[in-house]
Amino acid sequence: MAETVVFVVCAVGAVASGVAVFVLDSMARATFALLASFLFAAVPLLLLGLSYLGVLVVLMMVMEMMVMVVFMIMYMMNPAGLMPMSMLHNKVGALAVAIGTFAVLAAGVFLVPWPAREGAVPADPTLLLAEAIMGPHMLVMMLVGLVLFATMVASVVLSTPRGRYDRYGDDLRRARPDDPIDGGLGR
Amino acid sequence: MVESAPALLSPLVLLVLLGVFAYGAAAGAAVLHARAAGTAPVAAIAAPARESARLLVQRRRTVPGADTLLWRLGGALLPVAAVLAAMVIPLGPVAVSDLSVGVVWFNAMEVLAWCAVWLLGWGANSVWGLVGGYRFLVQGLSYELPHMFALITAALGAGSLRVGDVVAAQEEVWFAVLMPAAFAIYLVSALAMAFWGPFDAPVGRDLAGGAAAEPAGADRLVLLAGRYLLLTVVAAMAVPLFLGGGAGPLLPAWAWSLVKTAVVLGALVWIGHRVPTVRMDRFTEVGWMVLIPLSLLQALVVSVLVLVR
Numbered sequence: 001m002a003e004t005v006v007f008v009v010c011a012v013g014a015v016a017s018g019v020a021v022f023v024l025d026s027m028a029r030a031t032f033a034l035l036a037s038f039l040f041a042a043v044p045l046l047l048l049g050l051s052y053l054g055v056l057v058v059l060m061m062v063m064e065m066m067v068m069v070v071f072m073i074m075y076m077m078n079p080a081g082l083m084p085m086s087m088l089h090n091k092v093g094a095l096a097v098a099i100g101t102f103a104v105l106a107a108g109v110f111l112v113p114w115p116a117r118e119g120a121v122p123a124d125p126t127l128l129l130a131e132a133i134m135g136p137h138m139l140v141m142m143l144v145g146l147v148l149f150a151t152m153v154a155s156v157v158l159s160t161p162r163g164r165y166d167r168y169g170d171d172l173r174r175a176r177p178d179d180p181i182d183g184g185l186g187r
Numbered sequence: 188m189v190e191s192a193p194a195l196l197s198p199l200v201l202l203v204l205l206g207v208f209a210y211g212a213a214a215g216a217a218v219l220h221a222r223a224a225g226t227a228p229v230a231a232i233a234a235p236a237r238e239s240a241r242l243l244v245q246r247r248r249t250v251p252g253a254d255t256l257l258w259r260l261g262g263a264l265l266p267v268a269a270v271l272a273a274m275v276i277p278l279g280p281v282a283v284s285d286l287s288v289g290v291v292w293f294n295a296m297e298v299l300a301w302c303a304v305w306l307l308g309w310g311a312n313s314v315w316g317l318v319g320g321y322r323f324l325v326q327g328l329s330y331e332l333p334h335m336f337a338l339i340t341a342a343l344g345a346g347s348l349r350v351g352d353v354v355a356a357q358e359e360v361w362f363a364v365l366m367p368a369a370f371a372i373y374l375v376s377a378l379a380m381a382f383w384g385p386f387d388a389p390v391g392r393d394l395a396g397g398a399a400a401e402p403a404g405a406d407r408l409v410l411l412a413g414r415y416l417l418l419t420v421v422a423a424m425a426v427p428l429f430l431g432g433g434a435g436p437l438l439p440a441w442a443w444s445l446v447k448t449a450v451v452l453g454a455l456v457w458i459g460h461r462v463p464t465v466r467m468d469r470f471t472e473v474g475w476m477v478l479i480p481l482s483l484l485q486a487l488v489v490s491v492l493v494l495v496r
Contacts, residue, residue, distance in 0.1 A: 026254065066301045
C-alpha cells in the first residue's frame with residue numbers, strides 16, 4: 001500500500017514536472033523541472049529493489065542536467081532567450097504527434113500479451129547487473145563506450161576555436177604550444 | 188557491517204556532530220586567518236558565532252530580475268545535500284542508514300552541490316554570480332572523474348558498495364596504505380567538492396564573491412553553513428573509506444571515528460589556508476592528464492591485488 005502511494009505520487013510528479021518543462025518560460029527552470037522529472041522516475045527503480053540503478057539515475061541525471069544548463073544558457077545568452085522564453089513551437093503539429101504517439105503506446109500496453117512472472121528476486125541485483133555487463137553484454141558495452149567517447153572527442157574538436165596548427169605552427173615544429181593560457185602541467 | 192541505530196536518535200546525533208565539526212572548521216579557518224593577520228587567534232574562535240548572529244539580523248538582499256525560487260532553492264539545497272550525504276557515514280559501528288549502495292549514494296548527494304552552487308549563481312541575476320556558478324561546474328568536470336575513481340577504488344578493494352563492508356575490509360590494513368594515490372586524489376577532490384582553499388574560485392574575491400556575491404542575511408548564513416557542512420562531510424567520509432573507520436587502539440570505535448575526522452578536517456582547513464587559488468582551466472589539465480590516469484592505475488593495481496588474494 002505504501003509502495004502504491006509512493007509510486008502514484010512519483011508518477012504524477014514525473015508527468016507534472018515533465019509538463020512543466022514546456023510550460024515554464026525560463027531556461028533554467030525548465031532544466032530543473034526536467035531534473036525533477038528524472039528524480040521522480042528514479043524512485044520507482046528503488047521500489048523495484050534496484051538500489052544501484054536508482055541511485056545511479058539520480059547521480060547521472062544531476063550531472064547531466066548541470067552540463068546541459070551550461071550549454072542552454074550559453075546558446076541562448078540573449079535577452080530574448082533567457083526570460084521569458086517559450087518551449088512551444090508548431091503547437092498543433094507537436095500536439096498531434098504527441099497524442100498519436102501516446103495512443104499507440106497506450107494501445108500497445110493494453111494489447112500486448114505480457115508474460116507471467118517467473119523466477120525469484122535475486123539477493124543482489126547489483127551483482128547480477130555487473131555480471132551481465134561484464135559478461136554477455138560486454139561487447140555491446142564496449143562498442144557503446146567507443147561511440148560515446150568518439151562523440152565526446154568530436155564535439156570538443158568541433159567546439160574549440162583553435163587547433164594544433166594554431167598551437168604548434170603551420171609546420172608543427174614549435175617546441176612549446178602558443179596557448180593564450182598555459183595549462184597546469186607547464187607543457 | 189555497521190548497524191543502524193534507533194530511529195530519530197542517530198539522525199539527531201548526526202546533525203549535532205555535523206554542526207559541531209562544521210563550526211570547528213569555521214573557527215579553525217578564522218583562527219588561521221587571524222594569526223596571519225596578526226590579531227588575537229583565541230578571539231577568532233567565536234568569530235563564526237558572531238558572524239552568524241550578524242547575518243541573522245542582516246536584511247536579505249533583493250535583486251531586480253532575480254529568479255527568487257531557484258535562488259532560495261539553491262541556498263537550501265547545499266546543507267541538505269551535505270546532510271543527506273552524511274547519512275551513510277558510520278560513527279564507529281553505527282550509521283544512520285548503511286545502504287547497500289552507500290558509496291554511490293554518497294556521490295549522488297555530493298553532486299547535488301553542483302546544482303546548489305549554480306542555482307545560487309544563476310538565481311541572483313548577477314554576472315558575478317553566474318560566472319561563479321559556471322566556475323564551479325568547470326571545476327566539477329575537472330575533479331569529479333578522479334573523485335569517482337577514488338571512490339570506486341575503495342569499493343573495489345572491499346568488493347562492495349556498502350560503506351560498512353568497506354570498513355570491514357580494512358581490518359588488517361587501511362586502504363590509505365593499500366591505495367595511497369586514491370586517498371590523495373580523494374582529498375584533493377574533497378577540497379574541490381567544498382570549493383575550499385585552492386578551489387575557492389567559484390566564490391573568489393576576484394568575482395566579488397562569485398556565487399556568494401549576492402546572498403545576504405539568512406540566505407548567506409545558509410550558504411556558508413552548507414559549505415562548511417560539505418567540507419565536514421567529505422572529510423568524515425575519508426575515514427571509513429581509507430582510514431579504517433573506527434579501528435584503533437584504546438579508544439572506542441566511535442571516538443576513533445571522531446578523532447580521525449577531526450584530523451582530516453583540520454588538515455583540509457589548514458591546506459585551504461596555505462594553498463593559493465588555482466585557475467580552473469589549469470586544474471582541468473592536471474585533472475584530466477594526471478589525476479585520471481593516476482586513479483585508473485590505482486584501480487588497476489587494486490584489481491590485481493583483489494584477484495591475487
